[in-house]
Amino acid sequence: MNANIVHKNPSPYLKSNYVSIFFFSWLGNLLSKSHKKALEVFDLYDVLPELNSIPLTDKLESKWFDEINKARQQNREPSLLRATIRMIGVKPLLNGLLLIPVELTKVLQPALLIYLLGYFQPCSTMSTLTGWLLASGIILMPVITTIFFHPYFYRMQMYALQLRLAYSGLVYRKVLRLSGRSANTISSGQITNILSNDVSQVETALHFINHLWVAPLEVMIVPIFFWYFGSNFYVSFIAIGYTVMLFCFQSLYGKLLVKFR
Numbered sequence: 001m002n003a004n005i006v007h008k009n010p011s012p013y014l015k016s017n018y019v020s021i022f023f024f025s026w027l028g029n030l031l032s033k034s035h036k037k038a039l040e041v042f043d044l045y046d047v048l049p050e051l052n053s054i055p056l057t058d059k060l061e062s063k064w065f066d067e068i069n070k071a072r073q074q075n076r077e078p079s080l081l082r083a084t085i086r087m088i089g090v091k092p093l094l095n096g097l098l099l100i101p102v103e104l105t106k107v108l109q110p111a112l113l114i115y116l117l118g119y120f121q122p123c124s125t126m127s128t129l130t131g132w133l134l135a136s137g138i139i140l141m142p143v144i145t146t147i148f149f150h151p152y153f154y155r156m157q158m159y160a161l162q163l164r165l166a167y168s169g170l171v172y173r174k175v176l177r178l179s180g181r182s183a184n185t186i187s188s189g190q191i192t193n194i195l196s197n198d199v200s201q202v203e204t205a206l207h208f209i210n211h212l213w214v215a216p217l218e219v220m221i222v223p224i225f226f227w228y229f230g231s232n233f234y235v236s237f238i239a240i241g242y243t244v245m246l247f248c249f250q251s252l253y254g255k256l257l258v259k260f261r
Contacts, residue, residue, distance in 0.1 A: 011045035022151050056162055057169030063087045092159045096210030098152035102145050109141040160203040167199045
């Protein structure tokens, strides 16, 4: 491949409306082309401007320097987490609203199934129309999950990539600014480990950050679900207690893993 050849193929995502973005119909031409022939490099779309590493690194670097100045004034250690939050904002948390319908379907589908089983009871007075509606609702639940989960995952992946690019760019700039003596104290393996392992851990954590506030909502809904359907109300707390205990053990395991790593 000739590196001097510049091929411009802007992504249709940039000019797509909200419906096209939500249902990924802007990928239609690329998928149609891949069905007819094997895709080549020139068939792929250009990287989106929001994934440009230079402005992302500039923004994180600016927030990091601001955090250093504030930490100095407040007599504390600077926090990269605070700088990251100021850089990316609350957009990942707002994107988590798409996760609510996904989690609700996990609760509603068993409820609809319980009602549908009642339709097949010998003395059931439920109408045929109601049975059909319940069956349709059960089929519709996975469809709703698919519709909402993929846009959610796509946006979280974009935010995770933005963080990965910003962190990698910040490490690269720091390495270039090191003096000869400081550079000799750091091995290339340490830098590689930061870029390949530590940065990827931040990327992975962002994918699951919304579960930290969605999960408590589910914990509140499940006991109500047990109570409404006449089951033993206290049975739900066995599962909830097990989940909380598992969460505590995983947190402890994570801290020990970081300590002895």
